[in-house]
Amino acid sequence: MHGLVIKNTGSWYTVLTDDGQLLDCKVKGNFRIKGIRSTNPVAVGDRVVVGEGNWITEIEDRRNYIIRKSINLSKQSHILAANVDQALLIVTVSKPETSTTFIDRFLASAEAYRVPVILIFNKTDLLNDEELHYQQMMIQLYETIGYECRAISAETGEGVEELRPMLDGKITLLSGNSGVGKSTLINRLVPHANQRTAEISDAHHTGMHTTTFSEMIPLNSVTDGSPVDAHSYLIDTPGIKGFGTFDMEREELTSYFKEIFEFSKQCRFSDCTHTHEPGCAVLKAVEDHYIAQSRYQSYLSMLEDKDENKYREAY
Numbered sequence: 001m002h003g004l005v006i007k008n009t010g011s012w013y014t015v016l017t018d019d020g021q022l023l024d025c026k027v028k029g030n031f032r033i034k035g036i037r038s039t040n041p042v043a044v045g046d047r048v049v050v051g052e053g054n055w056i057t058e059i060e061d062r063r064n065y066i067i068r069k070s071i072n073l074s075k076q077s078h079i080l081a082a083n084v085d086q087a088l089l090i091v092t093v094s095k096p097e098t099s100t101t102f103i104d105r106f107l108a109s110a111e112a113y114r115v116p117v118i119l120i121f122n123k124t125d126l127l128n129d130e131e132l133h134y135q136q137m138m139i140q141l142y143e144t145i146g147y148e149c150r151a152i153s154a155e156t157g158e159g160v161e162e163l164r165p166m167l168d169g170k171i172t173l174l175s176g177n178s179g180v181g182k183s184t185l186i187n188r189l190v191p192h193a194n195q196r197t198a199e200i201s202d203a204h205h206t207g208m209h210t211t212t213f214s215e216m217i218p219l220n221s222v223t224d225g226s227p228v229d230a231h232s233y234l235i236d237t238p239g240i241k242g243f244g245t246f247d248m249e250r251e252e253l254t255s256y257f258k259e260i261f262e263f264s265k266q267c268r269f270s271d272c273t274h275t276h277e278p279g280c281a282v283l284k285a286v287e288d289h290y291i292a293q294s295r296y297q298s299y300l301s302m303l304e305d306k307d308e309n310k311y312r313e314a315y
Contacts, residue, residue: 002060005046006216013042015050025054044214044235045082045171064113066173068240081173081214081235086116088163090176090185092123093135098177100138104298106175107147108256112248115173118148118166122181125153141292145259154185163189167219171233178239186217186236193217213238250303254282257299259291273303 003023007014015023027042042048042056043065049058065082089106091098103119110117119142121135139149152159167189174182186193219232248256254274255261260282264272268279277283285291 001050003048003050004216005042005044005048007213008040008042008044008215009213010040013048013056015048015056017050023050023054025050025056027056039078043079043082044216044237045084045173047083064115066110066113066115066175068109080175080237083171084115084173084235085170086118086166087173087175088118088120090120090122090174090180090182092177092180093121093127093138094131095123095126096177096179098180100294101298101301102177103142104257104295105302108248108253108298108302111256111258112252118150120163120185121149121151122154122185124151124158125156141294145295152185154181154188157188160185160188164219167232167234169232171216171231171235173235173237175237176239180239182236182239186234190217190219190234248302253299253302257295259285259295260299263291275300275303 001017001019003015003017003021005013006016011026013025013027015025017023025048042059045065046062047060048056049060051057062082064084066080066084066087067077068080087106087110089103091103107117119139121139124132124135127135135151139151143149150159150163152163154160174186176182214235214237217234217236219234250273251271254264260274263281263285264274266281267274267277269277272280272282274280274282282291282296286293286296
């Protein structure tokens with residue numbers, strides 16, 4: 001029996017079978033020693049084969065996936081979702097502040113696995129003039145690089161309806177730090193989802209985890225109640241603090257930063273690391289402000305990951 005994994009609660013997986021059944025399934029232990037060393041051998045979005053006793057016996061080939069290093073087991077990975085058409089990275093410039101390092105690590109990982117990313121700047125209704133200016137500068141930075149950006153308020157609904165055409169007919173991963181408003185946005189887009197939300201911690205202006213497992217939520221039309229498209233889904237994932245990169249070769253890292261890759265073609269040496277070499281076009285571009293200092297620092301921090309071979313939380 002074939003089906004789609006639509007929910008992962010850690011030890012159990014909910015599978016929507018091709019004939020419309022919902023099955024609670026478990027995974028055979030030998031999955032944990034095959035291929036990627038992952039804390040979750042089966043991910044939401046996986047196409048699987050279910051055998052007798054509701055055991056998942058096979059994972060079909062993945063188109064792509066978003067993966068990061070597990071915080072607790074640094075030599076293992078955690079797959080956020082598989083077989084996605086795009087990702088919405090929800091970020092906030094305040095309450096809590098999403099660091100550019102976190103954004104850049106997510107973008108680089110998505111580039112590595114060929115997943116398009118749209119940056120959603122949430123909580124615009126809470127920003128003062130200075131914060132709005134900073135948000136606009138960030139939007140300009142990432143749009144110049146080539147990433148689509150949208151500014152919204154999930155709380156008031158501002159800008160949310162404009163997102164719907166971008167989601168139609170696609171499987172979309174939602175990700176971001178805890179507290180950036182993923183659940184509030186989902187409740188706006190899919191009122192029947194009833195995702196739990198929580199207040200931001202006053203002490204540290206950080207979010208409290210309300211999603212404890214990954215889940216695939218079907219999108220329904222707000223006009224006549226009929227499904228928008230059989231393949232329109234949002235994948236909600238638990239909020240994450242750091243984004244440790246996994247399974248990236250040091251020499252490939254340049255290609256996951258779009259603007260750094262473009263300037264690297266002009267470097268004197270083909271194996272340039274863009275850290276100290278003479279004739280480095282990337283260093284010159286940073287000096288001349290064609291490459292943002294924040295992006296270059298994110299690149300260096302990921303090089304450091306490769307040098308030290310350890311997980312580093314993005315501050």
